[in-house]
Structure formats: C-alpha cells, structure tokens
Amino acid sequence: MSDLKPIIVPESHNYVAAFLTLGCNLTCSYCINHFGLPASVKKHISGEEWVKGLNRIVSREDLPLTLQGGEPSIHKDFIYILNNIKPELKIDILTNLQFDVEEFIAKVDPERIKRDAPYASIRVSYHPEVMELEPLIEKVQRMLDANFSIGIWSVLHPTQEDVVREAQEICTAKGIDFRFKEFLGEYEGKLYGSFRYEGACDKTFKKHVLCKTTELIMGPDASVYRCHSDLYEGRAPVGNILDPEFQIEEIYRPCDDYGHCNPCDIKVKTNRLQEYGHTSVEIEFPEDESEAV
Numbered sequence: 646m647s648d649l650k651p652i653i654v655p656e657s658h659n660y661v662a663a664f665l666t667l668g669c670n671l672t673c674s675y676c677i678n679h680f681g682l683p684a685s686v687k688k689h690i691s692g693e694e695w696v697k698g699l700n701r702i703v704s705r706e707d708l709p710l711t712l713q714g715g716e717p718s719i720h721k722d723f724i725y726i727l728n729n730i731k732p733e734l735k736i737d738i739l740t741n742l743q744f745d746v747e748e749f750i751a752k753v754d755p756e757r758i759k760r761d762a763p764y765a766s767i768r769v770s771y772h773p774e775v776m777e778l779e780p781l782i783e784k785v786q787r788m789l790d791a792n793f794s795i796g797i798w799s800v801l802h803p804t805q806e807d808v809v810r811e812a813q814e815i816c817t818a819k820g821i822d823f824r825f826k827e828f829l830g831e832y833e834g835k836l837y838g839s840f841r842y843e844g845a846c847d848k849t850f851k852k853h854v855l856c857k858t859t860e861l862i863m864g865p866d867a868s869v870y871r872c873h874s875d876l877y878e879g880r881a882p883v884g885n886i887l888d889p890e891f892q893i894e895e896i897y898r899p900c901d902d903y904g905h906c907n908p909c910d911i912k913v914k915t916n917r918l919q920e921y922g923h924t925s926v927e928i929e930f931p932e933d934e935s936e937a938v
C-alpha cells in the first residue's frame with residue numbers, strides 16, 4: 646500500500662490530465678504545445694512512479710484522468726500505466742494513434758477505457774498535413790471491432806478545412822464518430838479562437854494578475870502546473886503528485902505572465918458536461934500594471 650495521502654479533486658475541477666511526455670512522433674505545424682516559447686527539456690518519470698502518484702487521485706465518476714501529451718503512447722511504460730491505474734479512476738486517452746494497435750488490443754482490456762460519456766474515451770487526432778486518412782480509418786475500425794470506445798477529432802485549421810470536412814463525411818459513412826476541434830492559435834498574423842480575456846494570448850505585453858485554475862495539469866515528471874502555459878513554457882510548478890504533502894488548493898495565485906497565456910487556458914469551451922461557456926482559468930485584475938515587452 647502507498648503511504649501517500651489521497652489527492653481529492655475538488656468539485657470545481659473540470660479536467661484532470663497527465664502529460665506523460667511533451668514529445669511527439671509527429672510534427673504538426675500548428676501544434677499547440679509550441680504556441681509559446683520552445684518547451685524546455687522535461688524530466689520523465691517511470692510508469693511505476695506515475696502509477697504511484699496517479700493512484701492517489703480521488704476523482705468523480707464523470708471526471709476521468711486523461712492521458713495525453715505530446716503523444717502519450719511514446720512513454721516507454723504507456724501500457725503498464727494503463728493497466729495499473731486503480732479501477733476507480735476512469736481513463737481517457739488523447740492520441741495520434743501511431744502506436745501498434747494489435748499490441749494494444751492484446752494487452753489492454755477495452756472495458757478499462759470506457760465510461761458513460763457523450764464522446765469516445767480514446768480520442769484520436771487526425772492531422773492531414775502529416776497523416777494519411779485511410780490507414781488511420783483502418784486502425785480505428787480495428788479498435789472499434791475490438792470493442793474500444795474510440796473516435797476521431799480534427800482541427801479546423803484555415804489551411805485544411807476542406808480536407809477535414811471531407812474526412813468527416815468519409816468517416817461518418819463508415820460509422821466512425823468524427824468531430825471537429827476549433828483551431829486555437831496564430832495563422833498569418835491572426836489569432837484564432839474565442840477567448841474570454843482580451844489580449845491574454847497576444848504575447849505583446851505582460852501584466853500582473855491573480856489566476857485560479859479548474860484543472861489538475863500534471864507534466865512529464867508529475868509536477869503540477871497553474872496552467873498549460875506554465876507547463877509548456879517550463880515555468881515553476883506549484884507542486885508534484887509524488888510529494889507526500891501535495892494537495893490541490895482552490896486559490897488565486899499571483900501571475901506576472903498574463904498576456905502570454907496559452908489558448909487552451911483562455912478559450913471559451915464546452916466542459917465535461919458538454920455545457921458551453923467554460924474557461925479553464927478565472928483571472929482577476931487587481932491593478933493596471935501593464936508592461937510592454
């Protein structure tokens with residue numbers, strides 16, 4: 646038995662994510678991981694350590710642990726992690742499905758990654774600039790035949806809208822759930838996305854604010870971050886789930902990096918109950934201290 650105390654996810658929280666790695670086996674030009682400064686090299690921890698930390702988490706039936714990245718399947722112990730997370734913790738996976746699906750089917754119970762939700766538990770990202778659609782469809786169909794809860798999502802990037810809409814038609818005709826994701830980020834000098842706080846992602850100024858998150862975001866060494874921007878840009882974490890004392894605090898934390906936020910944290914989106922209007926962070930502006938950079 647672990648001597649680490651449980652980490653109770655507060656009712657206010659809408660997302661619990663373990664970024665097993667920020668590395669990926671693909672190179673999409675619009676990858677949100679590279680919105681800000683290049684991610685600093687991150688320490689990775691073993692599957693055993695991940696399981697030790699993640700099994701402290703006490704979440705709700707409708708709030709799964711999402712394994713993501715980068716590409717989570719390139720973690721050397723990906724399947725070990727899946728198979729050793731305690732059954733009380735539901736699991737979702739965000740993946741580009743470049744892994745060996747036959748090995749996955751042989752080693753993972755489809756019931757383990759399944760829950761009562763309005764969308765698939767394994768959410769595959771389709772990136773037309775670096776992926777062929779047909780082989781992807783074959784892999785998804787193989788996983789569906791093996792009884793996995795799996796669907797495809799694709800970003801409506803301005804350069805690939807037509808091809809993504811066509812892919813949806815092809816997949817829908819084959820009985821595959823295919824959904825669109827809003828493009829968040831910059832293209833030809835324009836910032837795409839619906840954001841709650843003006844200028845937060847402009848990267849043209851920095852301002853002191855107070856910020857509170859509704860997400861438990863864990864980086865590749867199990868450190869916990871205030872937001873995606875902190876994770877991707879290598880700012881100091883607020884804790885680590887392997888620290889025996891770690892508990893989630895529902896507090897506003899001071900931040901001097903407002904203006905360099907990541908679109909994932911600021912965009913207006915649908916929460917886990919499929920309700921629109923949610924934002925990952927709540928920001929308060931104590932005083933006007935803009936500083937041009």
Ligand code: SF4
Pocket residue numbers: 669670671672673675676677678714715716741770772
């Ligand atoms: S598959 Fe996802 S994580 Fe990998 S480069 Fe593309 S957008 Fe980034």
Ligand code: SF4
Pocket residue numbers: 854856857871872873874875900901902903904905906907910926928
């Ligand atoms: S203000 Fe922006 S950069 Fe600062 S913690 Fe909040 S989301 Fe992250």
